[in-house]
Amino acid sequence: xxxxxxxxxxxxxxxxxxxxxxxxxxxxxxxxxxxxxxxxxxxxxxxxxxxxxxxxxxxxxxxxxxxxxxxxxxxxxxxxxxxxxxxxxxxxxxxxxxxxxxxxxxxxxxxxxxxxxxxxxxxxxxxxxxxxxxxxxxxxxxxxxxxxxxxxxxxxxxxxxxxxxxxxxxxxxxxxxxxxxxxxxxxxxxxxxxxxxxxxxxxxxxxxxxxxxxxxxxxxxxxxxxxxxxxxxxxxxxxxxxxxxxxxxxxxxxxxxxxxxxxxxxxxxxxxxxxxxxxxxxxxxxxxxxxxxxxxxxxxxxxxxxxx
Amino acid sequence: xxxxxxxxxxxxxxxxxxxxxxxxxxxxxxxxxxxxxxxxxxxxxxxxxxxxxxxxxxxxxxxxxxxxxxxxxxxxxxxxxxxxxxxxxxxxxxxxxxxxxxxxxxxxxxxxxxxxxxxxxxxxxxxxxxxxxxxxxxxxxxxxxxxxxxxxxxxxxxxxxxxxxxxxxxxxxxxxxxxxxxxxxxxxxxxxxxxxxxxxxxxxxxxxxxxxxxxxxxxxxxxxxxxxxxxxxxxxxxxxxxxxxxxxxxxxxxxxxxxxxxxxxxxxxxx
Numbered sequence: 386x387x388x389x390x391x392x393x394x395x396x397x398x399x400x401x402x403x404x405x406x407x408x409x410x411x412x413x414x415x416x417x418x419x420x421x422x423x424x425x426x427x428x429x430x431x432x433x434x435x436x437x438x439x440x441x442x443x444x445x446x447x448x449x450x451x452x453x454x455x456x457x458x459x460x461x462x463x464x465x466x467x468x469x470x471x472x473x474x475x476x477x478x479x480x481x482x483x484x485x486x487x488x489x490x491x492x493x494x495x496x497x498x499x500x501x502x503x504x505x506x507x508x509x510x511x512x513x514x515x516x517x518x519x520x521x522x523x524x525x526x527x528x529x530x531x532x533x534x535x536x537x538x539x540x541x542x543x544x545x546x547x548x549x550x551x552x553x554x555x556x557x558x559x560x561x562x563x564x565x566x567x568x569x570x571x572x573x574x575x576x577x578x579x580x581x582x583x584x585x586x587x588x589x590x591x592x593x594x595x596x597x598x599x600x601x602x603x604x605x606x607x608x609x610x611x612x613x614x615x616x617x618x619x620x621x622x623x624x625x626x627x628x629x630x631x632x633x634x635x636x637x638x639x640x641x642x643x644x645x646x647x648x649x650x651x652x653x654x655x656x657x658x659x660x661x662x663x664x665x666x667x668x669x670x671x672x673x674x675x676x677x678x679x680x681x682x683x684x685x686x687x688x689x690x691x692x693x
Numbered sequence: 694x695x696x697x698x699x700x701x702x703x704x705x706x707x708x709x710x711x712x713x714x715x716x717x718x719x720x721x722x723x724x725x726x727x728x729x730x731x732x733x734x735x736x737x738x739x740x741x742x743x744x745x746x747x748x749x750x751x752x753x754x755x756x757x758x759x760x761x762x763x764x765x766x767x768x769x770x771x772x773x774x775x776x777x778x779x780x781x782x783x784x785x786x787x788x789x790x791x792x793x794x795x796x797x798x799x800x801x802x803x804x805x806x807x808x809x810x811x812x813x814x815x816x817x818x819x820x821x822x823x824x825x826x827x828x829x830x831x832x833x834x835x836x837x838x839x840x841x842x843x844x845x846x847x848x849x850x851x852x853x854x855x856x857x858x859x860x861x862x863x864x865x866x867x868x869x870x871x872x873x874x875x876x877x878x879x880x881x882x883x884x885x886x887x888x889x890x891x892x893x894x895x896x897x898x899x900x901x902x903x904x905x906x907x908x909x910x911x912x913x914x915x916x917x918x919x920x921x922x923x924x925x926x927x928x929x930x931x932x933x934x935x936x937x938x939x940x941x942x943x944x945x946x947x948x949x950x951x952x953x954x955x956x957x958x959x960x961x962x963x964x
Contacts, residue, residue: 467798483719484806486709532708
């Protein structure tokens with residue numbers, strides 16, 4: 386097992402209790418809004434914070450008592466790509482290689498390989514302060530790979546990146562995984578978790594509230610969600626009508642949602658019923674179950690538009 | 694990124710981890726590069742003691758008229774003070790750098806690396822020593838150009854270097870200890886005030902025998918008085934063992950205490 390987590394930590398007002406197992410070669414996403422405890426969990430697993438109770442092992446080593454063994458086995462790219470802007474990309478890779486004990490004769494070759502891999506060869510001797518956000522993330526990823534780790538932690542790897550840089554980084558994560566790297570990533574992006582993860586663990590207020598493959602999680606939700614907009618003074622009437630067709634679901638503000646057990650075939654019945662009740666529909670859309678539905682069902686609110 | 698398959702990641706069982714020496718050197722080199730790449734951060738630290746030596750010796754030139762004053766050149770009295778003070782602030786500078794690293798997250802990168810924790814404090818210290826030697830050299834050269842004389846011969850440089858490097862080491866330990874505990878710029882004022890007061894409350898401005906009241910009492914027991922005596926003796930007369938041992942003991946004791954303070958702060962950060 387690459388990771389076994391059964392830990393708790395009280396940090397200020399945040400109380401984390403996480404239980405999670407990750408098998409070798411898996412990509413697991415911790416999905417949740419800001420403040421859910423994703424980064425804190427990663428900081429515990431990467432030896433930056435000590436759990437107050439429980440036990441976590443990474444690559445077979447206890448994070449509390451065998452911290453140095455854990456550090457030798459993992460690569461970490463934290464949320465803010467903390468990189469010294471006065472250093473060049475190559476100098477940072479050289480320093481990272483020294484810190485991980487890479488043989489002096491191999492430092493240059495290894496650095497060149499990684500720079501090429503992340504597409505930064507041309508910018509290698511430029512100061513990092515001149516890099517774009519995407520370039521900094523790619524360099525951070527290269528730094529985390531300097532010692533060929535078996536387990537890679539990516540803390541919100543694409544937050545703040547433009548769509549193109551995001552897709553490029555996703556491709557690299559997939560490629561690393563194909564090469565056998567176990568990846569634990571945190572994200573607040575549903576699409577990222579859906580695209581990259583073999584398994585998703587939804588974390589909310591420090592607790593893992595759902596866990597499974599994206600397909601299985603969506604299947605648990607079952608019926609598609611019908612999202613309806615009506616005039617503000619008809620909301621209560623519409624809510625009563627919708628409740629007759631299935632379980633009401635959290636939807637973005639200004640809309641109502643219902644898990645439509647009859648699927649697309651009953652949409653016209655819903656519209657007719659709303660019309661008959663004097664709550665004409667302004668807008669409607671029928672969505673197949675998404676991770677956002679899973680999240681909403683598990684937490685009672687939606688991740689999209691959660692202010693994250 | 695490169696074409697998939699160009700470079701395949703082959704997993705190592707475990708990285709060997711950095712050694713104390715190699716990692717410390719790597720971290721020190723990073724600190725020294727900052728001098729070249731961000732001279733605006735280092736330049737004031739170098740100019741301040743030079744300005745202090747020249748300004749104090751000019752403003753207080755009449756201090757040499759005090760009966761029994763140990764030198765007839767005010768710059769010989771104030772140059773070692775400026776050099777020791779400047780060295781101390783070179784040491785404190787590492788605390789500022791560490792706070793920036795803590796706030797930016799770069800220090801997390803260092804903490805997550807499989808290196809002995811000692812390297813995280815020795816590395817910055819090596820950079821401090823180089824910065825301090827630059828400060829000492831600059832202050833001494835300018836001081837000599839302004840009339841300072843090495844009455845103790847070349848040994849004067851050695852004892853001044855010992856006092857300067859010692860004070861820088863103490864300042865570095867003190868500032869790192871504060872940086873690890875506060876983890877933000879709240880520590881900055883304490884770093885500077887602590888060191889400034891420690892050096893100021895000595896015989897920095899006037900000899901002990903002309904000081905009175907609580908200032909005299911504090912200066913007499915302040916270990917930095919001994920460190921200043923160590924640095925000054927080669928500018929006031931000959932270098933002797935009597936003038937040296939008190940300063941060396943003070944450096945040894947204060948260094949041990951300051952670095953214990955730093956190490957426990959780092960452990961607290963890891964806890």
